Amino acid sequence: MAQIIDAYFLNVHPFIPMIHEARFRRRYADETERHGLTILLHAMTFAVGRFVDVAPEEAVGYEVLERSRREVLLEAFSGMSVERLQALIIVASTDIGNGHARRAWPVVGSLSRTVEYLQLSIEPDEGTPPSLLQPLSALTPSRCSSWTQLEERRRVFWNVFLLDRLCSVMTGWNTSLTSDDVRRRLPADGLLWRKEEDSVLTPFFGIWDKSAGKMGRSISAAYPSTMAHYTTSPAQSGDDPGSVRDTTHSALDMSTVGAFAYCIEATESLSRVTTYFLQPRLDVHDPRELGDWLIRFKELDLRLVHWKMFLPQKWKAPYPTSRPQNKMDPNLTLAHVTHNASMILLHQLIAYPHHDWAWAVRLPSSSSAETCQNAAVEIANITSRYLQTSERGPLANQWAFCIFLSARVLLIHRQYWRDVDVRPEFWDLVRSLETMSQRWTGRDPLRAPLQQQLEVPDLASSYVTSLRTLYQTSQQRLHIPISILGYTQELGQHDGRAPVRARCSDLPAPGTVVHHQESLSRDDRGPVIDADQPAGSSSFQPENSAGTQDLHSISQMFMDQSFLQMDRIITFDDGFFTSTDMTSNPAW
Known part of the structure; x- marks a missing residue:
């Protein structure tokens, strides 16, 4: 034992x-x-x-x-x-x-x-203040x-929270733990916990209220960016934006927060893209609903940019490439991989819109496609370096899911833009998944006949199989599009049966964006507007004149240089991966 x-x-x-x-x-x-x-x-x-x-x-x-x-x-x-x-x-x-x-x-x-x-x-x-009815404790x-x-x-709760969020993102189901349920401080730095130091105080983490984040209600109004990310009062934790960090307003010493806390933040960001952008129903023929949806896209995009921008300085020490014995912190690295995956999940519908969305000529599709590509490439780079520098051992399931999203969007980009072949980083990601599968398997025990009968591929291996199948299908049948949001139907759920592939005619699960089974031929849809092309140059005009004006105004925001030039992606060269206390153990 x-x-x-x-x-x-x-x-x-x-x-x-x-x-x-x-x-x-x-x-x-x-x-x-x-x-x-x-x-x-x-x-x-x-x-x-x-x-x-x-x-x-x-x-x-x-x-x-x-x-x-x-x-x-x-x-x-x-x-x-x-x-x-x-x-x-x-x-x-x-x-x-x-x-x-x-x-x-x-x-x-x-x-x-x-x-x-x-x-x-x-x-x-x-x-x-206690409630009138005291619950059984x-x-x-x-x-x-x-x-x-x-x-x-506290850490037991946050690990349940992470499983709840991962379940929602992978399946498209609703989250179970909401702002009504959660008033928890973030976990302390793992080094302090390991040393069994005296009590340290960490900030509360704000969970967004789903009712306040309904489509048509501004997230920026409900959760202003000027508010401090962290609070000292549990009463404020449900109102805290939970994504923008303003240390000038924070009364807490941020040195008590460690890498695991940042992984929680990044995972919640990934979940918010699903909950507040992909799950709400959308009538693509209603200009007002489209306007609300596009405003939500920009709000979430800004929150993700701010999360990267306001990382505390202690987590920005350059990775010491000249000292290979130093390790990349697993949770901090996963946090940044998750952040980049959030960018892919948010931008891919804008980058590769449905061919029936005539109004999509007003979208910053070229910019979003570049964001998706850069995010996927950096996830490939970060993962490859982590696998090279870390000891043998399995990686988190969430990491495998982020890699799968990244490789998948590279295939989608290749098919959408009719490139000769997929970017080489696609195969880097596939190889990383193969390595992760080998690490997950570990030492191969003696296998009884019963195990051989019941054995199914591990998660990373099933991702590899699905990606290779998608690649081969796209090579042979270019006219059949890859469903952008079909990842909820494809993986991690077959349990020994043949992988389920979403048909191009399949509709999304209830509560998701209408018409997200995209046809990816840009020739069918018409050229995507260039980032420098003035908005409104298309001949398409929605029937509702008020909505037309709203969409025109929103499209102008997307063409603004400050939006197009935002620093969205965490690169390996940013060096945000080695914590200050990584001399011997991960800073969990």
Whole structure:
């Protein structure tokens, strides 16, 4: 079991930093405490049994791993505790990475509710007025012996939050944890937590109110950019924009926030693009709705630009390329990969609009296409360098998803613009996914016939298969377009069945943008307006004159040089990847 514990903290913990290693090992060494860790030990066995370096005849087999998973589920749903939540987080993350996303989603849904039942979604003793009806409390702060334990509970919540957001982005489903549920401070810097320092104070992270962010309501008005990103009051956390950082208004010492917190921010940005831009219904023939949708695009674009712009200086130290022994921080690097993926998710509909969208000649399609290409290229560069400099070990599922989005948009660009071939970075991304698949598999245990029958490709491997299939299809049948938003239908959900490919005639799931199954022939749609071409030069005129004026005004905003020249993409040369305390351990 000692090898399992070592393998867990080496391979899984960097991307799921929620168990304090020193405290866990002390509890494991104490026979009176060890029984309470049984469910966690089963979860660890399920997650890292394949990484344990033993003789082949002693390798952990498939049936043992599945038995550990069943033990976790049976015990986890028989009660509520922090350890049960931690075990389910490990199981859900492992299921997704193993290619069993379908059996992970119900666990994620349960986690989202259970963290509320345990009141882990709110900060204890923050002085907020109590409600008239006091909810049943399964956990009490008095049971926490130290700030280290309180921080561990906080990190348990944020890992559930990340699973909830990843589930929403990958599937197109609604998020479960909302501003009504969450009043939580961001996790502290991992170095402070590991050292079991005295209590440190971190800021609250604001979750946007879905009602305030409905289409037609300005995000900028509801969440002004001039507000501080961080607050000291839980009452303000639901009103905090949560995306723009203004340290001149912040009363907190930002040195207490670490790389894991920035990964949470970036993931929430990715989720906001889905929730506030892609999920709302859109009538593309209604000029007023189009105007609201395009304004929302610009607002979200500006928020993403500001997130990059206002990163604290401590996270901007250049990557020391002359010192290869220094490591790129896993969570900070994932945060920046996620930021670039958010840009792709936001800009790709503008870059490659549906051929029926005649009004699309007013869009900054050339600029957005360049943004998508640059973001994909930089994700390829960052990932390749990380794989070169990091120790062997798996990468986060979210990372694989971001790579898939990047490679996919390169294929879409090639098909849309009828390029001779896809950019070479496409194959760099495919190779990175292949490497990630190999790392995820780890040491190959002895495989029983039952495992061979039930085995499915891991997540990264299924992404590789889908990308190669899309590439081959686009080579042979150029007239069949790749659905821009079809990623929710293609991957991570077949669980052993043949990969599901969205037909070009398929419609989006309820609640998503109408007509997002795009035909990608620019010749069918007509030329995209050049960035320097005056808006309004097209002969297309919508029927509604008031809407025409609105669209014309909005298109003028897109042609503004300040919009076109925004610094949107985080590049490897920016060097935002090595934290100041990376001398020996990741700054989780």
